[in-house]
Structure formats: C-alpha cells, structure tokens
Amino acid sequence: MPCNLELKISKTLPKCTFQHLKQIHALIITCSLSKNIKIFSKFLRRTTEFGRMDYSNLIFSQMGHDSSAEIVIWNAMIRGYAFNGPFQECIRMFDEMPQRGLKPHNFTYPYVINSCCELEWYGRGKRVHCEIVKSGFESSYAVANSLFNMYLKMPASFDVGLASNCKLDYARKIFDDMCVRPVELWNQMIGKYVNIGDVKSARELFDIMPERDIVSWNSMILGYAKGGKVANARGLFEKMPEKNVISWTSMIGAYADTDDLETARSFFETMPQRNVVSWNSMISSYAKHGKFVESLNLFVQMQSEGVTPDGYTFVSVLSACSNLGDLEFGKYIHYLSGDLSQSEVMVGTALTEMYAQCGDVDKAFAVFIKIGKRDVFCWNVIIKALALHGRSEEAIKIFLLMRKTGLKPNDFTFTSALFACSHGGLVEEGHIIFNSMEKDYKIIPKITHYGCLIDMLCRNGQLEEAMLLVEDMPFQPDVAIWGALLGGCRVTGDLKLAEKVVEKATEMETNESGVYVLLSNIHASAGQWIEAADARKKMDEKKISKKTGSSVV
Template sequence: MELNFSNLIPQCTFNQLKQIHAFIITTSLLTNIQILSKFLRRSTEFGCMGYFNLIFSQMGHVFNTEIMLWNAMLRGYAFNGPFEKCIYMFDEMPRRGLKPDSYTYPYVLNSCVQMGFYGKGKSVHCQIIKSGFEFNFSVASSLFDMYLKMPVSYGVGFFNNARLSDALKVFDHMCTRPVEVWNRMIFEYVNVGEVNCARELFDNMLVRDVVSWNSMISGYSKVGKLANARDLFERMPEKNVVSWTAMVKAYANVGDLKTARKFFEKMPCRNLVSWNCMLSSYTQNEKYEEVLDLFAQMQSEGLSSDGFTFASVLTACANLGDLEFGKWVHYSMKDWSQLAVVVGTALIEMYARCGDIEKACTVFLKIGKKDVFCWNVMIKSLAVHGRTEDAIKIFFWMQKMGLNPNEFTYSSALFACSHGGFVEEGRRIFRSMDKEHGIRPKHEHFCCMIDLLSRNGQLEEAQLLLKEMPIEPDIAIWGALLGGCRVSSDLNLAEKVVERASELEASEPGVYILLSNIHASMGQWAEAQSAREKMEGRNMWKKAGSSSVA
C-alpha cells in the first residue's frame, strides 16, 4: 500500500489529493513520514498555502520532530510565499532541536533573495560553512545564485564588485561546476565590463559551448575590442545566429556599418533579432534611407515584424518626412494597439513630423497605457504645430492621470507656453518644477522662460530671472533675451546683451544678426552694417536655409 501511495501522490490532481488526505488521517499512514513528506510536497505544487497550513495543523507532535516535514513546509513557502514565513521557520528550527540539512538551505536562501534580505543570506552562508554543507552542489548553487542576484549597490564602500567577488569564492569552492555555471560567471563579468576576468575564466574552461563563445564575443564588443571579438568568432568551432548577430552589433556599435552589413549578408540563417539589430543600427547612425530599403527587403522575404522593427522604421520615416511610407508601415501592422507603447509613440512622432498632427492625435488617444515619453512627444508635437493651448492642456491632463512629468516634459510645456504667449501658465509651470516635483531647471528651461517673458514685454522680469540663475547663461539664453529687445526696440539692453554673449566666444552668429535687424528696423543702417561687420570679423557666417520639403 505504501508503495502504491508513493507512486500515486506525485500524479494526483488537487481533488484527488484531498481524497488521499482523508484516507491518510483515518489510517495509520498519518505516522508514515515518507508518505506525509511526499503528500506535503505535492500539496505545495498547487500553490494553495491555505490547504497546506491545514495539513500541518493536523500533524501535531509528529511534525515537530521530523526534518523532512519541515523541509516540505519550507519548500512550500519558498515557492509560493509568504517568503518571510520560510525564514521564520528556519530560525525556529534550532529551538525545536532540528538541524538544517542540504535540502533546507536552498529554500531559505531563495526566500532571502525574494525578500531582498541579503544580510540574512550572508548569515545563513556562515551557518552553511559551519555545518559543512558548502560543498553540496545544490547548496553551493543557491549561494552562487544569491550573490549574483545581489544588487550592485550592496556592499558599496567596501570594495568594487563585492557581489562578484563573493560569487567567485563560492564558484571556486564548488565541487562540481557544469558549463552553465561557468557561463553565468562569465556573463556577469561581461555585464559589468570586466572582460579580462571573463576571459581568464573562459581560458580555464575544460568544456565550452556556443554560449561561452557568444558571451565573450559580446563582452569584447561591449568594450570596443573588435579585434578580440573577431578572433574568437573566427576560432569558434560552431557558430549560431546569436554569434553572427553579435558581430553585426559589434561593428555597428563603432559606426562601421559597412562591415556590419557584410556580416549580416553572410549570415547562413537570420532571425527577427538579426534584422532588428541591423535596422536599429542604421537608425542610430541616421542612415534612414537604408532602414526603409532593408525593411522593404524584409517584407519581400515574407518575414514577420515586431514592435522593435516598427519603431526603427517609423523613426526613419519621421526623419525623412516620408508620410506615404509611414502610412504603409502603419497599415501593415495587424494590431498596433497591442504592441508596446514605444510603437504607438513612434507612430505619433512620425505623423507629427510628417505634418499630419490630426492623425498623431488620433493615435495618441487610441494608446491604452501611455508612458511619460509618449505624453512628452504629444506635447512637443502639438507645440511645434502651433496648437500650444492643446499642448498645455495635455500637460495638465497627464498629471491628472497620475503621471509625474520629467525634465523633458517641462521643456515641451514651456516651449508651448513660449510659442503661444501664455505667460501666466508658463510662470505656473516653471515654478512647479522644483516646488512640486523636485526637478531643478536646466539651461533649456531657463531659455524657454526667458524667451516667453521677453517676447511678451516682460524684459525686467526676464533680466531678474537671468540674474537668479544658479548656472551660467549660454548663447541660447542671451539670444532669447536679445529677441525680447527686438520686440521692445530696447537698443541699450541689446548692446549689453551682445557684449555679454560675445564673451562666450561662441561661433553662433545669431546674436549679431538680431542686433543688426534691430538697428535696421529703426532705420539705423550704419549701425546695422557695423553689427554685421563685427560678426564677419569674428569669422561667423550665417548659413543659408534649406528645406527637406520638395
């Protein structure tokens, strides 16, 4: 009967488990530790800790003296929570005269990780060493996992990479080290840029798999050591699609798109990640025509796209002003609203930059869960298209929805106020930056605010704000103030502004052009010519305007 139950319990459903439970408590099986242990383990696999606790309450003194039953209970809490109960039971064990074994420690360490109790985990590590279980593979693996999951900030102030140092100590004392453990240690070193430490481990490996090689190639790519990455790639006994994609990314990261494309074309097999890697590389390097050509090739080969694909292509369309191609991409999406918010944001930016602000607004309203970046793009797009009042409404609506604006949100909102002439709203928004959200204004925020005040006849307030700035004004801020001088025809202030701006030794001719225009608007042609000559004397030249619109 015991054998039948032992085989039956791991396969039973939750209802069948209850039937077996009823049978156990009415027979002598209630004292059979082996069956009770298997029964408890199976009950935890359904994630029902309420029933789990009910079983324990019926065990009485049997439960208090058997480590197997305690381990089953610890396992349940470690897998299903609450994790603090697992730690509490572990601390309770010595009071009951129970000694933890190699099954106990992994459950407790897992709970420490889940709770973020790394100090407790280290104290458990001390107990493990004292009890002699540090050489047990399952215990060592749990310790290794705990140190690698420890936050980078933990232990800062003692020495760099404290968690990796501790993980390496556990790694060195492991009696058995499968290739997966070696790979994880290499990956962690690569992840923090310690490629030399990773290479030392790699060279000491008796057995390597393709993951080992790929990790090292990615590591060298990350720190810009292309020759090392290329050497390993050429020596790999077996390459997969990840290996080839890593090389594409390595060359793209240093701007060598020609070589990156050669590797891409040579790939014996390409997956979606490979295509996205090449597309995003072109996008990041502003090769927008190549993005559209590659996407068209991808479509012709019948490959499916994902959110990363669409985001790269829509960004290219936005920068090229190619509305028709952008529409084609939009309509080729089966259900863009189910993709990540980044795709919806890219659609908004594409339509806005291509001139269709109404369609951009429609897309914005259809996005379910918007992030701050999405709101920022919509605010800036409306402001650029002259719908400044709508941009400000969106700014306040965003906060009503529970999202906190960031510095880019404020830049867009103040830009809208400046171009719409909303002085009061601008003051209110500018004051709220530090007061309500703890964001200190930067150059661009001061520039927008000074521009807003100057354009609307508030030169004194603009000058006062400039004096109160905790940072030195740049050429853009002086230019904004000078623009206000032009509106009010304040020549005296304009001359002072140009003098201060010229001290920056910037190569921007705008301040001199503005001063020249102020003189010209007042019929002072000699002074206007003098301002132009000063600009040319400082080797500054106004660039001719151009347009991307045919």
C-alpha cells in the same frame, strides 16, 4: 499490505491531479499512514506543487506535535512557500525552526536564500550566509549555487560605501570554492563580468574554462563588442568552432557601433541564416547613423523575404520615416502594426512621434489616445508635439492630465511643458510649472528649463525679469539663453542691452550664427543699416555662416 500501499502512493503522487490528491489524503488517514513521516512528507510536498499553499497550510496546521516537529515536514513547507509565496512565510518558518529544536540543512538553505532574493532582502540573505558558513553547508552544491545567484542578483546600490564590484567578488569567491562547476555556472560568471564592463576578468575566466559551449563564446564576443574592441571580437569570432545567429548578429552590432556600417552590412549579407533580431540590428543601425533611406530599403527587403517584423522593427523604421518626413511610408507601417490597444507602448509612441514630425498632429493625438498603457516617454512625445505645432494650451492640458494619472513627470516632461508656455505666452502657467519641479517632484531645474522660462519672459516683453533670472540662476548662460535675451531686446527695441548681450555671447567664442543675425535684424528694424551690416560683417570675420532653413515635411 502497508508496504505495497506506500509504494503505490509514492508512484501515484508525482502524476496525480489535485482531486486525486484529496482522495489520497483520505486514504492516508483511513489506513493510519499519517504517522508515516516518509509517505506523509511526500504527500505534503505534492500539495505544494499546485501553485497555492492554502491546502498545504491547512494540513500542516492540523498535524500533531510529533509529526510537525520533523525536519522533512518543515522543509516541504519551506520549499512550497519558496515556490508559491508568500516568501515572507518561508523566512518566518526558517526563523521558527530553532524554537522547535530543528536544525536547517543543505535542503533548507537554498529555498531560504532564494526567498531572500525574491523579497530583495539581501541583508537578510547575507546573515543566512553567515549561518551557512557556521553550520558547514557552504560546500553543498545546491547551497553554494543559491548563494552564487544571490550575489549575482544583488544590486550595486546595496551596501552603500562598497565598491560596485564587491558583490561580484563575493560571487567569485563562492564560484572558486565550488567543487562542481558546470559550464552554465562559468557562463553566468563570465556574463556578469561582461555586464559590468570587466572584459579582462571575463577573458581570464574564459581562457581557463575546462569546456566551452556556444554561449561562452558569444558572451565574450558581446563583451568585446560592448567595449568597442572590434578586433578582439573578430578574432574570437574567427576561432569559434561553431557559430549561430547570435554570434553573427553580435558582430553586426560591433561594427555598427564603431560606425563601420559597410562591414556590418557585409556580415549581415554573409551570415548563413537570419532571424528578426538580425534584421532589426542592421535596420536600427542604419537609422541611428542617419542612413534613413537605407533603413527603409532594408525593411522592404525584409518584407520581400517573408520575415515577420516585431515592435523593435517598427520603432526603427518609424524613426526613419520621422526623419525623412515620409508620411505615406509611416502610414503603411501603421497599417502593418495592427491594433494599437494590443500593441506595445513603444510602437504607439513611435507612431505618435512620426505623425507629429510629419506635420499631422491631429493623427498623432488620435494615435496617442488609443495607446493602452502609456509611459512617461509617451506623454512627453505628445506634449512636445502639441507645443511644437503651436497648440500650447492643449499641451498644458495634457501635462496636467498626466499629473492626475499619478505618473511622475521627468525633466524632459517639464522641458516640453515650459516650451509650450514660452511659445503660447502662458506666463503665469510657466511660473507655476517651473516652481513645481523642485517643490512637488524634487527635480532640480537644469539650464534648459531656465532657458525656456527666460525665453517665455522675453517673448512677452518682461526683459527686466528675464535679466534678473539670468543673474540668479546657478548656471553660466549658454548661447540659447543669450539668444532668448536678444529676442527680447528685439521685442522691446532695447538696442543698448542688445549690444551688451552680444558682447557677453561673443565671450563664449560661439559659432552660432543666430546671435549675430538677431543683432543685425534688431538694428535693421530700427533703421540702423550701417550697424546691421557691421553685425553681418563680424560673422564673415569669424567665418560663421548661416545655414539655409529647410523642412522635411
């Protein structure tokens, strides 16, 4: 009878519900099967497979000393914590095992290593690795596989002082020592080499693989594509026994990245079947290379073929609309993208930028407000948009609101905020914002930030203070800073300083026409027409031409 009952319980446990589990628990107690470690360990293990550990922990804590001292019981709990968390409990139980006279084995170690990975306790994981070597379980496939994955996941920042590929060397050693290496394991190793740009090692491994699948071929093609070795990628592509949509899309990206859009389009047109990623690859390639009309035309073709666009499609097409100033097409994309509160933040940000670029800053702000979860890039776009459209005070209010949300500004945020202060005459606010960069956010100002601050001072006639800042800043002035100083000279009418600034600027051998045009205008505004003509003449001598201004709006 006990044997039959044990068999029935063993068959029922894998498919029972949580409610049935409690009934089985009652049955185990009433039939005195609690001391049967084999059946009870199966039961305990099943309790851990419902996503929580409270019931399992309760049962474990009520077990007698003899039963709870069994390795199979501890392994069931360690496995449960490794799957459900908290992962610290998995490590704690592992640490407690020696105190109970229990020795971990090949079933224990994989779950402990996986918990170390989840917690990012890689130092602890390496110490567990040492224990594994001492105990002789390194040859176990499950143990070796968990160690292999740990070293693959280990970030390059771990163990400062080691070369960035040292962690990969550990993984490779474990890989080489494994007795059983399925094709998936080979692909993981190749993929990691590709990710760090070591295509040579990836190819060496690829060449000695006992068998390859389509993932193996695609990984190598991607590796060559990322390294700009299109000929190598093409050679492998031609040799592939079978190709899928990923293979074709990788080749599209490879040729597009080397500016050969014609061949990329040829691959796109030739591929037997396309998915949304294929379309996105070609559409985004056109947009990145300034072929904005072609990008929009291909999107229209995508629509006509009934392919549903995704967020990445919308971002690329909106970028094309922004650069073309095509507000009507941008509105159409807005309609297609649907409810922004449900949309990805990248689409909302792209829409905000599109409306701003096309001159409708009010609509850009309305879109920004509706975006659910905004990231720092999203805030940067609206701050810059308001600043560019002369709404400097609003831009600074948004900047301050961003800080109140707890989101940390980056150097692009400060560039936009300082630009707003410069163009809005907000001198005091500009100083406060500039000083807060390093003081509050540990962001060291770059030359662009100094340029904005100098431009702000020059626009407000504080030329002397601007010159002092130029002398004190830890950078050599660039043409933008000299241009800002010239603009300040124009405001104050300081012709003598303007000549000095131009002399300094020309030492840079710049081809920027703005420096000479500004100097010419300064002389002209003072009625010095001969000097103004001389400044223009210098442009001709240096063969510098001024491009005619234009707008996409």
